[in-house]
Structures are given as structure tokens and as C-alpha cells.
Amino acid sequence: MSQLSTLPPSRVALPLLDSEVLRTFVTIAESGSFTRAAQQLCRTPSAVSMQIKRLEETLGQTLFVREARHVRLTTEGEVLLGYSRRLLKLNAEAVTQFLAPTIEGRVGLGLTDDVVGRILPTVLAQFARSHPAVQVDVEVGRSKDLLVRLDEGELDLALVMAGGPGQAGRGEIVHSEPLVWAGREDGVAVQRSPLPVTLAQQGCAWRRITLDALDQAGIAYRIAYSCDHCAGQEAAMLADLAVTAFPKSLVRSPLKRLHNESLPPLGDYQVALVKRPGVGSASEVLAERVAEAFREG
Incomplete structure (x- = not known):
């Protein structure tokens, strides 16, 4: 019997996961193909396959289901994907x-109300730890107002709703998800006629999408409550x-997605990351962190 096998479980050294192997694993999972990865x-491709084979042997688990032209994660692979992304981010x-050049300066970041919860607790906290010499000033407002401030040089980056009224396509689309009808779980507002709706003020992409859909479906409605903040609209629904x-991801109990057949489909909602031309390295690094956070969901 080997000396290792006689050690109590608490003293057996666990294998260490190599960051390069984890990077390969994540790339395959995101691309869906060993060849593309x-x-x-x-x-x-053979080197990539060998890395995954060794990783599977180390963990004693099958991580991918190999199909003809595509691979997909097993249940165990899905679990490892979350750990891998966190480990790679922590490594970075x-x-x-310790090694990257010190980045200093100020970044003016504009956010719409719907993305504050996605960005502030995670991305900005991590960025503050990795780049303590950068001051990030955050402003929350409406998309059209943020774009004006960006063009005037008062903001460096802005996360805005894409496709607002009179808004030309700008920036990089970093997030897309379905817009759905939402209301209180036990509510009766959806049964009323005209349909009472709560919306932001003029200039909001959601407002345009909602009213266009209702008009095209011939549904009578009235704007019962106007507020530019998600919390205010949630209060009206509650x-x-x-x-x-x-957005589907923002519908949380005691609100629910409404599946009333009379309500028209709404399409997708998109978030764009817009950069002011000529921004400095601090803004570029933060922009990449923001885009990465949306890619990872």
C-alpha cells in the first residue's frame, strides 16, 4: 500500500487545476466546438483534446457530450464552468x-436604471480592487440624457437601451433578452379595459415597444402610472x-410573467455599451470588464 493511501483524508493533497487548462475548457464551452476553440x-485540436482528457481524468467526471458537429456540457461540466470562470477572473x-502597469485616472460611467443591479455589486467592486488608483464616478439616468452627457465629454462610458426613439445605432450590443408582460401574481389589472400600463417617460425604448405593440394589436390602454425608475414601475405592479x-430577468415574485393570450408579443430588449472617442486606458479596461460581465451572464 502506498504512503499516500494510508494518510487520513484531511491530509491527502488535492490536485491543483491549471489555469491554462481551465481557459481551454471555458473556450470550448463557449464556442461549442473543440476545433473552434x-x-x-x-x-x-489534438492538444486541446488531450488537455480536456487529462482534466476529466483528474476530476473523475465526463465534462462534455461529444456530438457530430457540436459539443455540449454535461451537468458536471456546467458546475465546473462556473468555478472556472471565477478562478480565471481571480487569477487575472x-x-x-502585481504585474500590470498601474492605471490611474477618472472614468465617468453612465448607467440606466435597469442595469444598475447587474453592474454595481460585481463589476465595479472587482474593478475597484484590481485598479484602486482609478476613480469611477457613476451617474444613473435615461439613455438619451446619458448619450448627451457622453457627447459633451462629461461621461466616458454609457450603458444605454439600444434602439431608443430617434437614436441611431451606437456602441456595442452587450446584452439582449426578451421583453415580457409582467404584473402581480394574483392581480387583476391585466383583465381591465382599457388596459392600465405603467411606463417610463417619452424617449424610453421600452415605452415605444410597448405602445407600438398595443397599437398594432388594437388593444385599448391607458397610462396609469409614469416613472423612469424600475422600482417605481414595480411598485405600480405590486x-x-x-x-x-x-426584461424577463427582472421579473421576480410576487410579480410574474403574464401569459394572457390577448397581450401582443414584444420582441427583445438590448443594452449597448457606448464609449466616448479617445477615452483613456482606464476607461478601456473598465469597458472590457463590463462587456465580459454581460457575456458571462
Whole structure:
């Protein structure tokens, strides 16, 4: 019997996961193909396959289901994907802290109300740890107002709703999800006629999408509550005063997605990241962190 096998479980050294292997694993999971991953990583397909084989042997789990032209994660692979992304991000933070050139300066970041919860607790906290010499000033407002401030040089980056009224396509689309009808779980507002809706003020992409859909479906409605903040619209729905169009991910109990057959489909809602021309390195790094956070969901 080997010396290792006689050690109590608490003293057996667990294997360490190699960050390069985890990077390969994540790239395959995101591209859905060993071949595409090999191209992105500038490696041969056989080298990529060998890395995954060794990783599976180390963990004693099958991580991918191999199909004809595609691979997909097993249940165990889905679990590892979350850990891998966090480990790689932590590794990048550690390396940046000690090896990357010090980045200093100020970044003016504009956010719409619907993305504040997605960005502030995670991305900005991590960015503050990895780049403590950068001051990030955050302003929350309406998309059209943020774009004006960006064009005037008062903001460096802005996360705005894409496709607002009179808004030309700008920036990089970093997030897309369905808009759905939402209301109180036990509410009756959806049964009223005319349909009471809660909306933001003029200039909001959700407002245009909602009203266009109702007009095209020939549904009578009245604007029962107007507020530019998601919290205000949620309050109107919680009070069962109105229903509205909401991004699917923001519908949380005691609100629910409404499946009333009389309500028209709404399409997708998109978030664009817009950069002011000529922004500095601090803004570029933060922009990449923001885009990465949306890609990872």
C-alpha cells in the first residue's frame, strides 16, 4: 500500500487545476466546438483534446457530450464552468495587481436604471480592487440624457437601451433578452379595459415597444402610472394598478410573467455599451470588464 493511501483524508493533497487548462475548457464551452476553440487558442485540436482528457481524468467526471458537429456540457461540466470562470477572473485580478502597469485616472460611467443591479455589486467592486488608483464616478439616468452627457465629454462610458426613439445605432450590443408582460401574481389589472400600463417617460425604448405593440394589436390602454425608475414601475405592479413590459430577468415574485393570450408579443430588449472617442486606458479596461460581465451572464 502506498504512503499516500494510508494518510487520513484531511491530509491527502488535492490536485491543483491549471489555469491554462481551465481557459481551454471555458473556450470550448463557449464556442461549442473543440476545433473552434483550438483556432481561438492557437493550438492544435489534438492538444486541446488531450488537455480536456487529462482534466476529466483528474476530476473523475465526463465534462462534455461529444456530438457530430457540436459539443455540449454535461451537468458536471456546467458546475465546473462556473468555478472556472471565477478562478480565471481571480487569477487575472491577482496578476493585474502585481504585474500590470498601474492605471490611474477618472472614468465617468453612465448607467440606466435597469442595469444598475447587474453592474454595481460585481463589476465595479472587482474593478475597484484590481485598479484602486482609478476613480469611477457613476451617474444613473435615461439613455438619451446619458448619450448627451457622453457627447459633451462629461461621461466616458454609457450603458444605454439600444434602439431608443430617434437614436441611431451606437456602441456595442452587450446584452439582449426578451421583453415580457409582467404584473402581480394574483392581480387583476391585466383583465381591465382599457388596459392600465405603467411606463417610463417619452424617449424610453421600452415605452415605444410597448405602445407600438398595443397599437398594432388594437388593444385599448391607458397610462396609469409614469416613472423612469424600475422600482417605481414595480411598485405600480405590486399595487395591481398596472401591467408593463419588463426584461424577463427582472421579473421576480410576487410579480410574474403574464401569459394572457390577448397581450401582443414584444420582441427583445438590448443594452449597448457606448464609449466616448479617445477615452483613456482606464476607461478601456473598465469597458472590457463590463462587456465580459454581460457575456458571462
